[in-house]
Amino acid sequence: MLVLSVILILKEFDIVDATHFGSLVTGASIVGVVAGVASQSILKDIFNGFFILFERQIQVGDFIVINNEYRGVVEEIGIRSTSIRDWDLKRITIPNGNINSVKNYSKTVMRVVVHVRVSYEENPKKVMDSLEEVCKIMNENFKEYIHISSNHRAGFKVYGITDIEKISIGVKYTITGVVKSERYFSALRDTKLQILLVFRKNNIKIGYPTNINILYKDDDNIFD
CATH class of the missing domain: 2.30.30.60 (SH3 type barrels.)
Structure with missing residues (x-):
């Protein structure tokens, strides 16, 4: 204008x-x-x-x-x-x-959430005990990661089974931990590493996509 x-x-x-x-x-x-x-x-x-x-x-x-x-x-x-x-x-x-x-x-505090899928053939009790072992390692050997506050439960803990719907992959287990924000990515990385190390030690197999093929024998009398 x-x-x-x-x-x-x-x-x-x-x-x-x-x-x-x-x-x-x-x-x-x-x-x-x-x-x-x-x-x-x-x-x-x-x-x-x-x-x-x-x-x-x-x-x-x-x-x-x-x-x-x-x-x-x-x-x-x-x-x-x-x-x-x-x-x-x-x-x-x-x-x-x-x-x-x-x-x-x-921003001061964050929650680490780690999911892992395990084969359906594995004993759930054994898997839960192994994840408890992972949390114990994180709480004792990586104390500098943990955020201490009256509003949050300190340390790592096993949340439990969070999914059994994806049959072709396996059961999903989850562990969580409240950590200092500046240590979030380090805590996430080290938690995943400890899961792999403990699972290998305890001979627990990680879940992965599988296919089931049904084979029929070629028989002339199959429909008789």
């Missing part, structure tokens, strides 16, 4: 040729539309950036996942964009207006 007003004023004082007025107005309209769209995008980035900063959703140094797509350590939080450094050390910059969801893995 401002550009159009300026053109109309210039036309009144014969500064702008009336024969070119139509093309000028058309050009001004296009510029106005482009400027309007750009300003909306910029305003959205700024508003989102303001709320990110004001609400302290994330801070420099936090490990986050943005929109379930971009993950890395926060390097810079600006008014218009946020920059993170991913696992490959690439710097990724996302306009704040495009940030729809944020998972922050650096």
